[in-house]
Amino acid sequence: MYVAVKGGERAIENAHRLLAHERRGDRDVPEVSLAQISNQLGLAVDRVMTEGSLYDRELAALAIKQARGDMIEAIFLLRAFRATLPRFGSSEPVDTSQMQVRRRVSSTFKDMPGGQVLGPTFDYTHRLLDPVLTGESSPEQPAMTDAEPGVMPRVTDILGRDGLIEASPAEDPEKPVGDLTRDALSFPADRDLRLQNLARADEGFLLSLGYSSQRGYGRNHPFAGEIRLGEVEVEFMAEDVGFAVPLGSITLTECQMVNQFKGSDTEAPCFTRGYGLAFGQSERKVMSMALVDRTLRARELGEDIKAPAQDEEFVMSHSDNVQATGFVEHLKLPHYVDFQSELGLLRKLRKEFADANETPVALQEAAE
Amino acid sequence: MTSSSLNHQQARRREAMGVLGHCATADIAGYLDAVAVPAYEQLRQPENGLVMLRGRIGGDGAPFNLGEATVSRAAVRLASGEVGFGYTLGRDGAKAQLIALCDALIQTSEFSDAVETKVLAPLRARVVADSKRKAAETAATKVDFYTLVRGEG
Numbered sequence: 001m002y003v004a005v006k007g008g009e010r011a012i013e014n015a016h017r018l019l020a021h022e023r024r025g026d027r028d029v030p031e032v033s034l035a036q037i038s039n040q041l042g043l044a045v046d047r048v049m050t051e052g053s054l055y056d057r058e059l060a061a062l063a064i065k066q067a068r069g070d071m072i073e074a075i076f077l078l079r080a081f082r083a084t085l086p087r088f089g090s091s092e093p094v095d096t097s098q099m100q101v102r103r104r105v106s107s108t109f110k111d112m113p114g115g116q117v118l119g120p121t122f123d124y125t126h127r128l129l130d131p132v133l134t135g136e137s138s139p140e141q142p143a144m145t146d147a148e149p150g151v152m153p154r155v156t157d158i159l160g161r162d163g164l165i166e167a168s169p170a171e172d173p174e175k176p177v178g179d180l181t182r183d184a185l186s187f188p189a190d191r192d193l194r195l196q197n198l199a200r201a202d203e204g205f206l207l208s209l210g211y212s213s214q215r216g217y218g219r220n221h222p223f224a225g226e227i228r229l230g231e232v233e234v235e236f237m238a239e240d241v242g243f244a245v246p247l248g249s250i251t252l253t254e255c256q257m258v259n260q261f262k263g264s265d266t267e268a269p270c271f272t273r274g275y276g277l278a279f280g281q282s283e284r285k286v287m288s289m290a291l292v293d294r295t296l297r298a299r300e301l302g303e304d305i306k307a308p309a310q311d312e313e314f315v316m317s318h319s320d321n322v323q324a325t326g327f328v329e330h331l332k333l334p335h336y337v338d339f340q341s342e343l344g345l346l347r348k349l350r351k352e353f354a355d356a357n358e359t360p361v362a363l364q365e366a367a368e
Numbered sequence: 369m370t371s372s373s374l375n376h377q378q379a380r381r382r383e384a385m386g387v388l389g390h391c392a393t394a395d396i397a398g399y400l401d402a403v404a405v406p407a408y409e410q411l412r413q414p415e416n417g418l419v420m421l422r423g424r425i426g427g428d429g430a431p432f433n434l435g436e437a438t439v440s441r442a443a444v445r446l447a448s449g450e451v452g453f454g455y456t457l458g459r460d461g462a463k464a465q466l467i468a469l470c471d472a473l474i475q476t477s478e479f480s481d482a483v484e485t486k487v488l489a490p491l492r493a494r495v496v497a498d499s500k501r502k503a504a505e506t507a508a509t510k511v512d513f514y515t516l517v518r519g520e521g
Contacts (some may be wrong), residue, residue, distance in 0.1 A: 055437035056458065082418065088439060090420040093431040100499060102506050110513060145510070147503035151386065154427055158429040169428025175420065177431050191425055192432035199434050233386070234457065236419050240443070241453045243378050247419065247439060248389035248457040254427060277423045277434055 023068050031042060038063040047071060048252075051321060052078030053181075053200040055250055055279050068367070072202075072321050079322050091176070092235040092244055096228065096254050096277070097154055101237040102280075103229040107257060114152030116198025119229060155226040156256045156273060165258065165271040170333050175297035187313045194296050194312060198289045201319035207284060218307030220296040222274065225258035229281050253282045257290035262301055270302065381471055384488055388470060389456050390495045392464040399487040400466065403479065408469065411451060412443035414461025440464040450475040 022029030024031065038045050038061040048060040060078060068075035103119025106112060118124075159165040169191065178193035185193070197207065198320040213219060231251055234246040255276035261267030274294025296308040308314055318324060374382060388396055425432055442454045442464040452472025454464035470487060473479040484514040 050435070053435035054418075055435060058458075059438070072482070082436060085438070086417045088417045088419050088441065090433070091422050091437075093422040093424045094434075096423070096427045100502065102502065103509075113449070116511040116513075117506055118511065119506055120509075140501065142505040143508035144501070144504035145508040147500070147507040156426065159429075168426030171424075171430040175430075177433055179420070179433050181433075192430060195423075195425060195432045196434070234419075234437070235453060236439070236457055238441075238453065241455075243374055243382060245455045246382065246386040246389050247437075249453055250421070250437065250457065252423075256427065273426060275426050277427075279435060328404060 019311070023066075031171055034058055034061040034065065034067060036189075037064055044069075044071065046202060046278075046282050048074045048078060048284070049279045050282050051200055051233060051287060052077045052082070053204060053237070054078050054082045072325050076322050076325070079249035089113045089236065089238075092237060094232045094250075094252070096252065097151070097157070097234055099152075099228060099230040099232045099252070099254075100153050100249075101228055101230040103225075103290065104152055104226065106226045107224040108155060109158070112153075112155060112158060114150065146308060150255050152228070154228075154256060156258070159225070159258070159271065163268070163270060165241065165273060166262070168273075168275075173343065183185045185316060187316075189312055191297070194316065195275065195277075195293060196282060197316045198276075198292055202321035202324070203282075203288065204284045205319050205321070206288035206292050209295070209315060210288035212307065212310045213291055218298065218310040220272075220274075220291075220294050221260075222291055222294065223258045224287065225256040225273070227255050227283060228268075229253045229254070231281070251280050254282075255286035257287070257288040257294055258332075261295050272297070377475065381474060383466060384470060384474055384483075387492045387495055388447050388454075388467045390498075391491045392462055393466065395491060395494070396426055396463065396466045396470070396487070399418055400470070400483075402486040403473070403482045405469065406479070407447040408444045408472065409447075410442070410465070411445045412441070414440055414442040414464050416440050416459045416461065417510070442468045444468045446472050446476065448476060449476075480517070 028049065038057045041064065044064055045057055045060045047055065048063055048071060049055050051071075052060065052063070054060070056078075059081060060074070061356065063074035063077040063081075064071070066077060074171070101114070101117060101119075102116045104114065104123060110116070110221060156165055156168075158165060178190055178196065180193055180196055185197075187195075198211040214222070229251070231249040231250050234247045236247050237244045253276075257274035259272045259274060259275070262272050272294065274290040274292075274297070276289030276293065278285045292309055292315060295307070296312050298305050298310040303310070305311060330360075417439055419439045420436050421434045422431045423434045436455055438459050439465065440454075440456055440459055440461050442461060443451060444454075444465065445451045448470045452468040452470065452475065454467030454469075454471060456464050456467055470483055473483045474488075483520065
């Protein structure tokens with residue numbers, strides 16, 4: 001239990017003042033702006049938006065600045081802000097096949113309509129620290145080539161045409177879309193709820209679980225069928241306007257994982273799939289998410305549930321870093337009364353132990 | 369409601385909202401200065417809120433909730449009675465209000481053409497140019513595979 005503690009007010013006030021001072025750092029160094037964070041630490045902003053579950057670059061940049069770069073603290077701040085605004089409703093589901101693609105790669109097909117487009121990627125960099133960036137840098141303008149008009153079909157659509165891969169679960173207009181921000185989690189959870197949970201889940205947690213599945217704890221033989229990054233238009237059915245209004249575009253990363261077969265006496269074997277989708281450029285996140293989406297389908301696909309990554313209650317109950325940090329960090333709060341009772345019990349046990357050991361040895365043996 | 373089921377004016381309004389949503393507030397205001405905007409009242413003060421963004425399982429399946437986005441909205445009514453709505457991602461109430469004003473104006477016979485030629489056309493050109501530049505930068509990173517000639521043994 002926690003007890004009300006009095007007398008710390010001034011210490012707390014001064015601690016926060018000191019925090020603000022430390023956050024600012026050396027005052028001879030220019031203060032970092034939100035635009036600088038948003039532009040130059042863009043992937044940090046993307047992660048905070050994704051796990052904070054709120055698409056707003058400026059607010060995410062503010063959260064990162066306020067949290068001094070502590071990502072989980074920043075995610076916490078964004079989640080708390082979200083609770084202060086009313087919800088107007090839900091968007092129409094975004095159509096990632098209409099994405100203005102800035103990156104699209106597949107590890108399953110070399111040649112496919114639209115091709116392999118690398119975009120802005122760390123892949124193929126040498127991971128050597130670049131001394132040029134220690135000072136002010138002025139990189140070259142990007143190269144340009146005439147873009148070929150045409151669509152970029154999803155790899156899963158190409159496989160789907162021949163029935164080689166399972167179809168996505170169809171929409172049931174009668175069934176409301178699960179929302180874990182409105183209803184408490186209960187198990188077993190449907191895939192819509194699982195994906196919402198994974199979308200806001202800690203990247204490190206999903207990365208480790210995905211990795212564990214690759215190493216054999218719930219293995220499902222994944223291929224990165226396709227990863228795409230780009231902008232998609234968002235529409236919102238505004239009742240007062242009378243039609244779906246465009247709200248603007250958001251940046252998304254999507255991963256289609258293609259996994260080993262299922263089949264039965266009545267159904268021809270086909271590839272199965274795992275899906276990942278996240279705000280911004282969040283490639284590691286969506287790949288991990290797609291791996292774990294697939295492992296969590298073990299129940300649905302009749303696979304033995306033996307590994308942590310296949311246990312939906314374990315995964316979904318521990319994936320949220322705001323919840324996790326809340327429970328871990330609450331250990332810092334005063335537990336004086338709890339601890340006093342433990343201390344009292346321990347003293348009693350030690351006294352009983354000491355009393356028992358004072359009994360003469362010979363007598364003990366005789367008693368046996 | 370799909371775009372195919374909209375009437376002509378609704379389709380025009382929707383397209384205009386789509387263009388304006390991609391533009392900066394200052395740019396919209398700058399081009400709108402060239403239009404003699406008539407008197408109007410605020411029907412709904414600019415207001416910030418959230419919209420839950422939805423994706424589809426597998427990209428094309430049943431919907432799921434991905435996460436929320438901030439959205440600003442506003443509504444205006446012209447003295448002549450037309451009501452315009454503005455909805456846009458972010459927390460910029462001024463932008464929502466400008467979109468609402470444009471939406472009201474394009475419903476009038478008097479200002480519709482002026483808004484199209486003086487505001488929407490130049491902004492649309494910018495949005496298209498920006499999109500083309502991005503597409504060209506992206507296209508330059510497309511892989512051209514070639515096969516190495518094998519040595520004859």
